[in-house]
Amino acid sequence: MKKLVLCLFIFLFCGIIQADAQSKNITGKVVASSDGLPLPGVSVRVKDTKKATSTGSDGKFTISVNPNEVLQFSYIGFIAKEIAVGTQSNINVNLESDSKSLSEVTISTALGIKRKPKEIGYATQQVTGKALTSSRPTNLATGLSGKVAGLQINQANNQIDAGDQVRVVLRGNRSFTGNNQALLVLDGIIVPLSQLNSINPNDIENVNILKGANAAALYGSDASNGVMIVSTKRGSSDGGSITYTNSTLLNRLSYFPKLQTEFGGGTTQDDFGFGLYTPFENQTFGERFDGSIRPLGRILQDGTYQMVPYSYKEGEKENFFETGIDEQNDVAYSGGNENGTTYINLQRVNSKGYVPGDKSNRTAIRVNGTRKLNKFLADYSFDYTQRNYDKSTNQVYNNVINTPGNVPLTEYSDITSKYGNPNDYYNDYYQSPYVGLQQYRNNERRDDLLGNVSFTYKPVDWLSLMARGGLSTKNTQGKNRNYAYTYSDFAHNSGKGSAATQYTRSSVTDYSEFESRYTGDFLATATKTFNRFKFTVIGGAQVIQKNYKYMTQTGNDLVVDNLFNLDNRTGEIVGSENERNSRQLGVFGDITATYNDFFTIHISGRNDWDSRLLVTNRSFFYPAIDAAVTLTDAIPALKESKIISNLKLRGGISKVYAVQVDPYSLVSTLSPAGGFPYGGTAGYSIDNKLLDPNLKPEQTISKEIGIDIGFLNNRITLETSAYLQNTKDQEIINGIDLSGTTGYTSATINTGEGENKGIEFSLNAAPVVGFSNGFRWNVGINYSYNTNKVLSLYQGQNQLGIGDNNYIVVGQSFPSLQVSTYQTDPQGRVIVDANTGLPLSNPINKDFGQTNPSHVLGINTSFTFKNFTLSGVAEYRSGNVFYNSFASTLDFAGVSYTSAQAGRERFVYPNSVIQTSPGVFVPNTNTTTINGNGSFWADGIRNNTASNYVMSAAFWKIRELSLAYQVPTQWLQSKAKFIKNASIALIGRNLFMFRPSDNIYTDPEINVGTGNAQGVNNLNQTPPTRIYGFTATIGF
């Protein structure tokens, strides 16, 4: 690999030297004629040669030419210009803006069909590769946050390289239990959303977001949730270039929960209810810190104790976590000519996690290309990524955060040290987190191969035929190792809880996962113009096959310690296997008719056949229609307007069917009954899930309208949309809850209807004009409001649990959070027991509202001055609640800030009442809780009442900030000619977060998972991080 890169460099240098031999240098500046502002990024090329450059941020350029040559200047949105060089050595160019500029831009829509914005009757938004990578995200999902109205991305977890743990939703939830996440299309081929993490952000040309079902009828069932179309770079057809990029990012744990700093370890209390210090206790209900030197842990074998100050050790838990590092190196080659292009990118990412000992790496190669042969065009892209992980499977966050504040935790990092070794570690009940990290390890290798090849043939100029094949495969091989450990006789016999099992034997789990998706497309496109009418007719067919297989085997109690091989086990291998295969066929037609370039009507229809449904239900047809009119072209008075440069109205309606269930979801099954087989004896039991053989696809009808307005030569653009989506015959994947007395606990059936509606605004502007010094300010504001409602569920049932305290409740937004709470009087005050002063728990769960934000506001902005660009993205979300289930553990352990608020003494429960007779509630002024210490905070009444930990999930986040410096082109020309461009940027992600003051816990975005159930966290997610670092790019 190194050799190849070297060859490319040598090749390149030779080219440059050759070019230099016969030419002179020309410098100049390109400005916009309208405002005189310099134009950066203008393509400057020497006509009929491969020589080219582009203007810098100051609009200046330098290029070497012969006097008899001609320079071409071109820039999107401006009319191209040609200037003969002659004797000039300094050329200043004014470019006229092209009033028709918008029509030059094309948007990749369904199946890679490029369409002009004018012709599109539904909402789309484009994010360019540059906007995406300005802050160097290591995966695509994080780079898109806040940049698209209606797109909501949640990073659920921050484990090392946890790019898979991302939830991507466009326009909120439609399906109660089915998939609501957007479809991912890479270079025209549908790939699993999990591949989002495989796509190198640097390879991306642009991402087009088709927000509604309407836009996507042509992709079939999967597209009812909107589509993200990712196009990767093709080589430029003007010569060759090599770009090297390094980015080094550090990440550091942030947003640690607020903890109490007053009390130390202990669980018992004296006769007066005051906590007693227990040196080996992990609960923190002991005495108040007094600074004295006290023993920590049990007596050691040598008769001594570890002695530490009995006071809070500031920052100790935070310091347990290290600074994570992601170092990414990319080398990209881009080149080609009229007949073909090639783009190659090699990437290597080395990551060190902020959890001590976690590391991973990623190596990727992408080869994209095009090749033209007469009327024949081949286009291909292949991407191979290999990842290796080495991480702990032990969730140490729980352990770390529960450590009493006086414990010098980081002193135990050496697990062979006097106090850090498992025998003598202070804690009686838990292993040291450092031991946890080293005893439970996972190694995983994941290989992804994405590829597609398309052949397009144009027998006549109005007809194009395309055949395309695509594949995406993911292959994962992993091994979990649990190491053996033997405690000393002394520790074992001391009564130390964690040493109760003296000899823990090692165990091993091997697993493998294979997932693939093959797609074949055939597409015929005809375009004809008759007078003022232009028609585009597309007919096509598609076949998709998906395969999945997972296998796992565990060997327990290995004979030879820490020899992690299944053959080395005792007992039986414990294993399981799961396979899923499905196929889909689709045929579709699509007609676009445009009148006089300003009115377009677009009709599409598709019929699918899906193997997952019974033969009588497997065929389904769905149509879509949309229209767009550009009034600025249609109405002469508007055409002349100096203020309004573009005014487009659009609207559409579509119907989409989706099969949400996995294969084999029609016939109920049986499983081996618990424990079977016992040797040769088999036994089966009927599974608890009832399945419906007549399951139908889920149906969504989606309507949307929108207005796009451009002001002042499109310097300010506003795109607005409003949509209404109704999804009925919902496929309840995990099943409607049934009473167990029916013989089953759930039934997967079609039932229920949900409505989902919202509005979106996307405003982009360049508000500052007229500064001749090159100062520019661009700002984009994306706002969306989404609300949904359960219209009906199932026969008399008014709610359905979908896990993690999330519920689908008739008449309410979905999903909503329901948790246990206290009994309250009609005024909402907590009722306490007249004798004990303790709040009374309410057996009925309370509804706290939706777990998805209704308001999402993203602001991105950039300031350019001379060669500096400062850009940032901020995002605001609100309207939802979340449940910090981990805070219950904090209270239980006595580390929570709240648990020390009453000084660990009995207290009058705030805003409480006592019921004196039925329905009569008297404010409680003097009945204190019967307990004030651990027996209140850890004994159920507080920590088992989840409503104590529910709060608004609103936040403002500064998602990214970057300051980039572009090395001036002239300077490079004079000092380092072989370098075409160079830049460096300082970047930060998730630097600041602002949240309601009662949220003393964490970032609401961190979540138990990426499914529909949201707004709940626990201690199994690694906490949020701040990321900062730099990136440097050199182009040759």
Added chain:
Amino acid sequence: MKKKLIYIFTVAAVLLLGACKKGFLDINDNPNKPTNVNPALILTGALNNTAAYTTGGSVFYSFAALWMNYWMTPGGVSGWYEERSYNFTTNWGGSTTLWANLYDNLNDWTYLETQSKTTGKNFYLGIAKTMKAWDYQYLVDFYGNVPYTQASKNTSFLNPKYDKAQAIYEDLAKQLDTAANLFKTATVSPADVTADIYAKGNLQKWGKFANTLKLRILLRQSEMPGREQYIKDEIAKITANGFGFIGAGDGMFNNPGYLNTSGKQNPFWAVYGYAANGEKTSSHTYMLASTYGMDFLKNNNDPRLAKFYSTVNDGAGSTYVSLVWGQDVNFDQTLTTVSGIGKGVLKAFNQSQPIFTDFESLFLQAEAAYRGYLSGNAETIYKDAVSANFIYLGLSKEEATTYLTDQDVAKWPAKDSDKLALIIKQKWAAMNGTNDIEPWTDYRRLELPADMPISIASTVTTKKIPVRMLYPQREYNTNSANVIAEGTINQFTSRIFWDVK
């Protein structure tokens, strides 16, 4: 070139269309799980599940063993709050697990019943009816009125109504008669012998099991006024079928061939004993000897002491130490310093799981004889029952005889009114660790043993052993109209129909 390309496109189009041909989409047969199996496999699975869900299941001990003062648990880090305080909710595992497990098991039994009715397989039909009665008897004993006539009928009744507990009991008695009569005529194939992991196709054993189960159901109603004639009539039907009851050595046990692998050990052993690698399970560590339970053995020179309990430090020590039920315990006082569960009930990973022991049957018969329901001599049967318990625990008949002769707490009393108290107290002593629900049920029915201590935990607010379980929260969510119609349920006051004392 052109021709070639047109050819390629034609091939591509044909391939796509070819995909449409019949069969291409017919790939939805489940490669992971069967959708249909031989009923013999369901029989085996359901028998084993019954053992794992009832007498072998952790929940049959997790609260009853504590409330009956066999074991106690230190509580410590707010553990066992419900068990120690008797305060529990509709979400408590005791309420939810029993219900879920029993109805899950009943689905298999109902399927087998329906299946074998159609195919005329009377052996399976008899077993299905017997085992349904077994499950339903527990459901009634835990919850009172429960869905019965409309239960386990999947889509036919998505919201099954609740039937009256007494009506269910009466129907169970009838079903058991039918079952016993089926066992008289059923044929057993060699394959059935393998599938029947309780009795290896022994129809006599099944007949006795059905009869004894019916006796237990009838005896439950002993305290109900005006019920005597019904009980006697029903017992006459049992006598008529000729199988008799489970006698000494006839106990019903489950053993599918337990293995010393995680998940395949005897279920009681797996929870309260030792992991496959020989390490103590956490439940073994947490369950300590209760003073009331241990003192009864200690103070009366009972050789069963060493069988029901270990010496301190899990048998490594030499003393027997217990703790008072409900006391708050320092963490130092774990299994290291207190006695735990003994080797008489924790025998081996592959010990057969008692379903219906001979000593339980004999105690039932002794009570029935004492009440005049059966003709035998109550004293003799009582002594046989105690002896059978000694033998189950690995002691000798001679040791039992010595105990019965020498100890006042075991001697057959002269006063008639003391006899029932003796039978029930000795039944309580014998059942330790083989079925802890039955003594709780006897306690509810008879208030015996009368001196059963209440937990002294500070969290106790009602000083009373609960008389029932609450309906599970899931029922309120999924079958709400029917469960709400049962009214407000209180674990201290809403008694089961037979609990009239």
